[in-house]
Each structure stands twice: as structure tokens, then as C-alpha cells.
Amino acid sequence: MTAVDASYPVAAQKRSFFQRNPILRRLLKHKAFMVGAILFVVVAFVAIFAAVLTDADPNRMAVRFRFRPPSADFWFGTDNLGRSILARIFYGAQLSLGIGLAVVIMNAVFGVALGAASGYFKRLDNMLMRVTDALMAFPPVLLAMGIAAALGPSSMTAAIALAAVYIPRTARIVRASVLVVREMEYVQAALAMGASNWRILRKHVLPNCMAPLIVQLTFVFAYAVVTEATLSFLGLGSPPPTPTWGNMIAEGRQYIRDANWITLIPGLALAVTVLSLNLLGDGLRDVLDPRLKISQD
Numbered sequence: 258m259t260a261v262d263a264s265y266p267v268a269a270q271k272r273s274f275f276q277r278n279p280i281l282r283r284l285l286k287h288k289a290f291m292v293g294a295i296l297f298v299v300v301a302f303v304a305i306f307a308a309v310l311t312d313a314d315p316n317r318m319a320v321r322f323r324f325r326p327p328s329a330d331f332w333f334g335t336d337n338l339g340r341s342i343l344a345r346i347f348y349g350a351q352l353s354l355g356i357g358l359a360v361v362i363m364n365a366v367f368g369v370a371l372g373a374a375s376g377y378f379k380r381l382d383n384m385l386m387r388v389t390d391a392l393m394a395f396p397p398v399l400l401a402m403g404i405a406a407a408l409g410p411s412s413m414t415a416a417i418a419l420a421a422v423y424i425p426r427t428a429r430i431v432r433a434s435v436l437v438v439r440e441m442e443y444v445q446a447a448l449a450m451g452a453s454n455w456r457i458l459r460k461h462v463l464p465n466c467m468a469p470l471i472v473q474l475t476f477v478f479a480y481a482v483v484t485e486a487t488l489s490f491l492g493l494g495s496p497p498p499t500p501t502w503g504n505m506i507a508e509g510r511q512y513i514r515d516a517n518w519i520t521l522i523p524g525l526a527l528a529v530t531v532l533s534l535n536l537l538g539d540g541l542r543d544v545l546d547p548r549l550k551i552s553q554d
Contacts, residue, residue: 282340284542288496290540297532300526302350304354307347315344315500324516334518336509342519346526352501353482353530356416360481361474363420364427369470372431373458377439386432388426397422401484405493419481430484434466441465470540475500480535486527502527 284290303310319339327334333342375385392400403420438444439462447457488494489503497504502523509519 280544281519286538287544289536289546293533293536293538295538296529297537300350300530300533302356304350307340307344307351311341311347313341313342313344315340315348316498317341324512325329326516327518333522334516336505336519337512337516342505345505346523348500348528349502349523350530351526352412352495352499353485356412356419357478357481357487361422361478363416364424364474364477365470367420367425369463370433370500371428373435373463373466374419374517375428375434376432377454377537379463382432385428389428392421392425393429397480398487399486401488402493404517405488410488410493411494412495412499415485415488418488419478419484423477423480425470426476427473429533430469431466434469435462438465441471451537472542472545475534475538475541479531480509482527482534483531 259304266460283452305464316342319335322335322339323337324333325331325335325339331341331343333346336342336345348352371385371389375382389418395403401418401422405414408417443463444457444461447461485494486501486506487505489501490507491503492507494503495501497508505523506523506527509516
């Protein structure tokens, strides 16, 4: 009897933990989210521990080993200069995820600031939204290409160009949420009590806009990875011999008939990464959007 009584509070605490975290419980039950999370963890692990997982130099040329197909010696084969595709894939993951993360951080800072200012301060709304409308009038890839071409090819240029493309879209989503939250009774009560605008935004408005923002940033991550590969493919991203998936696809396209693994493997790595981020975004949207809330409780 004593043992049962002693174990009861622990079990109750475990149940109460999941009861207090319905979002976590639904995420763990969401199959698409879990598949995306597993795939993304694998890609992130490869990117972080690239130097440990392979001792090959991604830029080391060995002409006598050129065009080696995937084998026990070269798992992913070699390219036209004898470089290890496995090493270039691993180090390319570092660059792709690094640029994607930089774009997400810039969106989280500047997109939230623009959206919150536009949605909360009516005097700024028209001016800020016209600027975002002007930027959103251009197709994303073309705008990124124009900015990257003007600034010159580099990893930093690619991150800035991609951030400039997606910040207006993030600002639009944050603004829409702020317009709704701003009219809530607890916000009006805080205003009546004399709370400052900064405190209201920080304590009451922005925390209640986090759900759509998190989903948007997940998709921005995926878009940034794809668009960075596009810029690198066109010669507007990180210049060769920097190992990027876009550069690898561009370099291998002329050998696609005789050595298709040079293009196929980085293409698969790009597809898996984008798929994982899209699955994460879909799962977060299903769980955090009350209109699409799945009944898994």
C-alpha cells in the first residue's frame, strides 16, 4: 500500500505535465511533424558534425579519382575533379542551414518589428504596407537575383537578398495577427490602466502572435534553402569552389549522362532538407491553428 501511495504522485505529475502541454502532446502524435523532425535532426547532425563524420577535404582535388561512382571507397562517388561528393554534401549542409538560419533570424527581428509597428500604430500602417507591397510585387527569385547581382556573389549577399525577399511576407502575417489582438479586451484594459505601448506589445500583443509567426518562419527556412541553391546554381550565391548544393548541381549538369550521381545526390539532399522543413511547418500549422486543430486529445 505504501509503494502504491509513493508512486501515485509521480504518475499524477506525469499526467499533469502532458495535460498542461496539449500542444506538445498533439505534436508528438502528428506523424508528418515527427517524420519532418527526424529528417531535419539528421540533416542538422550531419551539418554540425561534418568534420567528425568525414576527414576528407571538400575542396581537395584528386584527378586520378575523378568520376568514381558510389562505392565502398567513395560512398557518394567523386566529381569531375576527384573531390569527395560525400564531404561536399556534408559541408554544403552547413552552408545551406547556416544561410537558412540567418534568414530566419533576420525575418524574426525585422519582419516582426515591421509587422508589429504597422499593425499597432495606425499612422505607420499605410506607409509601411506600401513598402512591403512594392517588394512583394516582384517574384521572390527575381528579386533575390537582382539584389545578389547588385551586391556581388557571396554567402552574406545570399542571406541578405533572401531576407529582403521574405521579410515583407513575414511582416504581413505579423501585422494581420496584431490587428486582431490589438482589439482584444485585455489590450484595451491595459491601455486604460496607462500601460506603455512598448509594454503592451511586449507583454500582451506579440506573445499572442507567436503561433502564425513560428509556422511562417519554418516555411521561410525551407524557401531560403531552395532559393539559396537557386542563386548558387545561377552563379549568384557562394562562388566556387565553396561546397554548396547549388554549385554541385550546376557543376555536374554537363556530366549528367555519364556521371549522374554528381547532380543526383546533392539534389536529393536538397529535397530531403526542404521536405523535412515543410513537414515541420505543416505539423505546426495543424496543431497551432485553431481552425485546423486536429482532434488527437
